[in-house]
Structures are given as C-alpha cells and as structure tokens.
Amino acid sequence: MPIKLPSFRPRKDAYPPDLWTKCPSCSEMLFNKQLEKSDRVCSTCGHHFRLSAAARLEGLLDHGSFIELDAGLQSVDTLGFVDQKSYPDRLAAAQLATGLRDAAVRGFGAIDGRRVSICVMDFGFMGGSMGAVVGEKVTRAAEDALSERVPLVIVSASGGARMQEGTLALMQLAKTCAALERLRAACVPFVSILSDPTTGGVFASYAVLGDVNIAEPNALIGFAGARVTAGTIAQELPPGFQRAEFLFEHGFVDRVVNRRDLRREVALLLHYLVPAAWAGNGAAAESRPGFDPIGFLSSLADKVVPDLGPVEPEPDRSPQPGPTRARKPPPARAAARHGDPEASDG
Numbered sequence: 586m587p588i589k590l591p592s593f594r595p596r597k598d599a600y601p602p603d604l605w606t607k608c609p610s611c612s613e614m615l616f617n618k619q620l621e622k623s624d625r626v627c628s629t630c631g632h633h634f635r636l637s638a639a640a641r642l643e644g645l646l647d648h649g650s651f652i653e654l655d656a657g658l659q660s661v662d663t664l665g666f667v668d669q670k671s672y673p674d675r676l677a678a679a680q681l682a683t684g685l686r687d688a689a690v691r692g693f694g695a696i697d698g699r700r701v702s703i704c705v706m707d708f709g710f711m712g713g714s715m716g717a718v719v720g721e722k723v724t725r726a727a728e729d730a731l732s733e734r735v736p737l738v739i740v741s742a743s744g745g746a747r748m749q750e751g752t753l754a755l756m757q758l759a760k761t762c763a764a765l766e767r768l769r770a771a772c773v774p775f776v777s778i779l780s781d782p783t784t785g786g787v788f789a790s791y792a793v794l795g796d797v798n799i800a801e802p803n804a805l806i807g808f809a810g811a812r813v814t815a816g817t818i819a820q821e822l823p824p825g826f827q828r829a830e831f832l833f834e835h836g837f838v839d840r841v842v843n844r845r846d847l848r849r850e851v852a853l854l855l856h857y858l859v860p861a862a863w864a865g866n867g868a869a870a871e872s873r874p875g876f877d878p879i880g881f882l883s884s885l886a887d888k889v890v891p892d893l894g895p896v897e898p899e900p901d902r903s904p905q906p907g908p909t910r911a912r913k914p915p916p917a918r919a920a921a922r923h924g925d926p927e928a929s930d931g
C-alpha cells in the first residue's frame with residue numbers, strides 16, 4: 586500500500602514583496618516607505634536607486650512649482666519596426682507601466698525660488714531611450730530657456746538612442762546640440778545632471794554639454810559598454826572607468842553630488858550662473874564668439890597639412906605623375922640633410 590505523504594502548501598512569503606527592497610550594493614533589506622523618505626538612497630551604504638521622472642521633479646523643484654509642457658507628445662512608428670514585439674506594443678506597455686507618454690517630462694519650475702526650464706528623463710520608460718519625442722522635449726526645453734532667459738536643467742537617465750526609431754533617433758543628437766549651442770552663445774546657463782545610467786546617444790549629445798555637469802555617486806556614465814569599449818580600442822581598461830567618481834577624478838564631470846544635497850547644490854550654482862542680460866532682439870547672443878564648426882575644421886586642416894601651401898597650377902602632365910604632397914624637399918633643405926651626418930661625424 587502506497588504511503589500517503591502529507592501535501593505541503595507553498596510557504597507564503599513572510600511579507601508582501603512590495604514592502605521591502607533589497608539593496609543591490611550591500612544586500613540590506615530596506616523598508617520601502619523609509620527608502621522613499623530618503624530619496625531612494627540606501628541608508629546603509631549610500632547606493633542611489635533610480636528615480637522616476639515624477640520623483641525626480643519632486644526632489645529637485647520647489648513644491649508645487651512644476652508646470653508641465655508638451656505632455657501630449659507621443660512617438661509614432663514611422664519605420665514599422667518590429668523586433669520581438671512591435672514598437673507600438675512596446676510603447677503601449679511602457680506607457681501602462683509608467684503612466685508617461687514617453688521617456689522625458691519637461692516644463693517650467695522653480696529651484697529655491699529661481700525659475701528654470703527643466704527636462705527630466707525616466708529610465709523606466711524603455712530604458713530612457715531617446716527617440717524623436719525625447720529629442721524634441723530636450724530641444725524645446727532649451728529653446729524655452731533661451732526665449733525666457735532662464736537657466737536650463739536637464740536630468741539624464743538613459744541607455745541611449747532608441748533603436749526602434751533608427752535614424753530619426755540619431756538625428757536628435759544633432760538637433761539637441763544645435764539648440765544648446767544657441768543657448769551657450771546667448772550666455773544662458775545649462776546645468777546637466779547625469780544619473781545612473783547616462784550612456785549611448787544621450788551621453789554623446791546633450792548630457793555632457795552642461796556649463797556644469799553634475800553626476801550622482803557611482804552613476805554609470807559612458808558611450809558604449811565596458812566590454813565593447815575595451816574590444817574596440819584593444820586595451821585593458823581600469824576598473825570602474827565609466828563610473829561617476831572615476832570621471833570626476835579625470836576631469837570629465839565637474840561634481841559628484843549625493844542626491845540628498847543635489848537640490849541645494851543646483852540652487853547654489855544657479856545663484857552664481859545668472860543668464861546674461863537680455864539686450865533685446867538677440868543682441869546679447871553676439872557678445873561672445875560662438876563655436877564655428879566649419880571654420881574650426883578648416884583651420885585644423887591647415888595645421889595638419891601645413892606643407893600643402895597655396896595651390897599651384899599644375900604644370901603639363903609630367904612623365905611621373907604623383908600626388909602633390911609627395912614632392913621632393915627643396916634643394917637647400919636636401920643638401921643640409923645630406924650634409925648633417927658628415928658634420929656630426931667630423
């Protein structure tokens with residue numbers, strides 16, 4: 586007769602899973618309510634958890650000062666992109682999970698009473714990836730900062746450009762940089778805050794163009810992943826070379842600021858960085874020479890190839906046609922070169 590074993594019920598969890606969060610850095614179990622109170626920073630080891638866009642705005646701006654703009658902007662699936670899921674399905678799932686239309690939220694707010702144009706990113710929405718909507722919001726935030734002469738604050742949290750939008754996503758790099766360049770030329774300050782992670786196309790465009798670039802402790806900041814970077818340049822890279830502290834030590838970011846001090850720090854910076862006075866119809870914009878990429882490149886080309894000289898009219902085709910640059914040194918220099926070894930010998 587078979588022995589009947591008592592059936593074991595699956596043991597219930599001692600507490601609901603959404604009550605506690607395990608710190609990935611020190612493995613401490615953190616009570617969620619306590620974690621929210623401490624701006625999602627681990628009280629034991631100081632690990633900075635990622636923040637939603639709403640929590641970021643709440644933590645950075647004066648209470649109740651935020652006015653959202655362009656809330657209705659929404660991505661369209663121009664390319665008909667399908668990977669494991671279709672792009673519209675991915676968007677819908679992300680919208681449902683986060684309650685956002687896309688990975689950035691922008692508008693006006695105040696920090697310590699000072700009005701700012703602000704744009705924050707949410708990593709929870711498709712990895713904070715930058716498609717046309719994120720690029721447009723960043724650009725409009727910069728343009729509003731320019732027209733209203735108020736500082737621009739951008740908080741980045743992104744894996745990079747959104748692959749589902751292909752070239753349209755890549756075009757946002759140029760677009761955002763162009764808007765920021767106009768801002769820089771008009772002497773309107775831009776404070777960029779790099780949170781964990783700030784990588785890919787966002788790192789390669791607006792995130793590192795701040796007048797002051799602030800990083801959160803231990804934030805992952807870089808262009809490509811560590812393995813890809815090491816493989817590309819075929820070199821061993823130091824441990825933690827893409828972390829905020831390393832980048833600070835090497836001068837790439839200006840400050841590493843604990844989240845709990847971030848608001849105070851930004852307020853202090855905005856106290857020092859005051860937009861240049863508005864001289865009407867954009868006259869202030871001309872007070873400082875702007876960056877001229879074409880001029881820069883042509884002067885660089887002049888330095889790199891100095892011996893090209895003025896273009897001489899080609900003589901009629903010689904028997905040995907060769908590139909102009911491979912011409913022989915002038916006779917005097919050639920003679921000196923031949924003479925040198927003998928002089929040193931004797």
Ligand SMILES: [Zn+2]
Pocket residue numbers: 608609610611612613627628629630631632
């Ligand atoms: Zn911890």
